[in-house]
Amino acid sequence: MTGRDGGSADHDSEVAEWWATAITRMEPGVLEFRGEPVADVIAHRGLTEVIWLLLRSGRPTPAQARLLEAAMVASVDHGPQAPSIAAARMAATCGVGLNSAVATGINMLGDVHGGAGEQCLLMLTEVVERESTGQESADAARSTVQAWRERTRYLPGFGHRFHPVDPRREPLITLVAEARDRGEVSGEFLRAGLAIEAELANTAGKNVPMNVDGLTAIIYGELGFAAPLARGLFVLSRAIGILAHAWEEQQSGRRNKGPIPPSILPLYRPDGGSTPGS
Numbered sequence: 001m002t003g004r005d006g007g008s009a010d011h012d013s014e015v016a017e018w019w020a021t022a023i024t025r026m027e028p029g030v031l032e033f034r035g036e037p038v039a040d041v042i043a044h045r046g047l048t049e050v051i052w053l054l055l056r057s058g059r060p061t062p063a064q065a066r067l068l069e070a071a072m073v074a075s076v077d078h079g080p081q082a083p084s085i086a087a088a089r090m091a092a093t094c095g096v097g098l099n100s101a102v103a104t105g106i107n108m109l110g111d112v113h114g115g116a117g118e119q120c121l122l123m124l125t126e127v128v129e130r131e132s133t134g135q136e137s138a139d140a141a142r143s144t145v146q147a148w149r150e151r152t153r154y155l156p157g158f159g160h161r162f163h164p165v166d167p168r169r170e171p172l173i174t175l176v177a178e179a180r181d182r183g184e185v186s187g188e189f190l191r192a193g194l195a196i197e198a199e200l201a202n203t204a205g206k207n208v209p210m211n212v213d214g215l216t217a218i219i220y221g222e223l224g225f226a227a228p229l230a231r232g233l234f235v236l237s238r239a240i241g242i243l244a245h246a247w248e249e250q251q252s253g254r255r256n257k258g259p260i261p262p263s264i265l266p267l268y269r270p271d272g273g274s275t276p277g278s
Contacts, residue, residue, distance in 0.1 A: 022034065022057075023054055033050070033053055033054060034053050034054065034057045034058075036053070041053070045059075046065070048060075048065050048068050048069040048072070049065055051068070051072075051233075051236070052064070052065065052068060055225075055229065056224075056225075060223075061184065063179050063182070063184035063185070064184070064185075064223055066175070066179075067175060067176065067179060067185070067219050067222065067223060068219070068223060068233075070171070070172060070175050070219070071172070071215075071216040071219040071220065071233070071237075072233060072236070072237035073237070074168045074171075074172060074212055074215065074216060074237075075212060075216060075233075075234050075237040075238055076237050076238060076240045076241045077238070077240070077241030077244065077245070078212075078241075080245060082113070083108045083113045084105040084106065084108040084109050084113060084114065084238060084242055085105060085241060085242060085245045087104050087105050087108045088101050088102060088104055088105030088242045088245055088246040088249075089101075089245050089246060089248075089249040090104075090249075091104035091105070091246070092245075092246040092247075092249040092250045093249055093250065093252075093254065093255045094255075098243075098246060098247065098250065101242075101246035101249075101250070102239060102242050102243050102246055105238075105239075105242035105245075105246065106235060106238075106239055106242060109231075109234070109235050109238065114231065114234055114235060114238065115156075115231050116156035116157055116211075116213035116214075117156075117157070117213040117214075117216050117217045117220070117230040117231055117233075117234050118217075118227045118228055118230045118231035119156035119157070119213075119227075120156040120157030120158075120213050120214045120217035120230075121189075121217040121220055121221050121225075121227040121230045122227045123144060123148055123155070123156065123157070123196070124157075124189050124192045124193060124196075124214075124217055124218065124221055125189075125221065125227065126144045126147070127140045127141050127144045127192035127195060127196065128140075128188050128189060128192050128221075130143055130144060131188070131191075131192070137191055137192070137195045138195055138198065138199065140192070140195065141192065141195035141196045141198070141199045142199050144196070145196060145199050145200070145203070155196070155200070156213060156214070157193075157210055157211060157213045157214025157215075157217055158196065158197065158200055158208050158209070158210055158211065158214055159208045159209070159211065164209075165207075165209045166209060166210065166211045166212055166215070168211075168212045168215060169209055169210055169211075169215060172212075172215040172216070172218075172219065173190070173210075173215065175219075176190045176218055176219060176222060177190065179222070180222075185222040185223070186222065187222070188221075188222075189217075189218045189219075189221030189222050190218050190222065192218075192221075193210055193214055193215075193217075193218045197209060197210060213234075216230065216233075216234065217230055220233065
């Protein structure tokens, strides 16, 4: 028995099985996402709901969709000093296409820039797990912070090099707290985040508020997303800002080929240092 291309039917079946997926069904005249016809998805789902559908299947509750959307909106951009944005803006004037400029920015998102949400969610999960064994929230936070301090001096999701208090903190904290009070999320990841904040304030002698990575990690934890998806969702949302900046830079008509204007390029120094040019 032969397949459509003259090969064996068993071979065709093996190829089909290799690429089998529960996400998409595509046949001539048919396109479905998780079993839902694309026409229905277009008519009845917003983009946030489609993200949930493809990653998780099913439909989020209105409260879940609102929290997911808020987390993604909060992460779209943080200005041209962010490495991913700066790289995209420079690439946009180097003769590459817009897609390459966006890809350049996205490829800058790694463990140091873009990965803190995933790392913070792992840390928050440790607090939640310690609480599940009977530890008080403060003790669970203290034990977790101590454990993380043993392997890194950087606690992901807390403190900000620009903002004394991240301007995204209060609106996101408020949304999660309201959802908790309505019984729409458990509140355990919010409790963990606030407990770490309190522990850091005690040990550092000053407030070290959560930044957007910690705030969105709380939301993704409350929504039940795996930690690696906290990074993936950050990349997805930041791609919007990267696209906007790359497009703006392309329209400027200038060549942006370095992180500082040519008039203040550093001068070469034989000892390996540099001084600003005049």
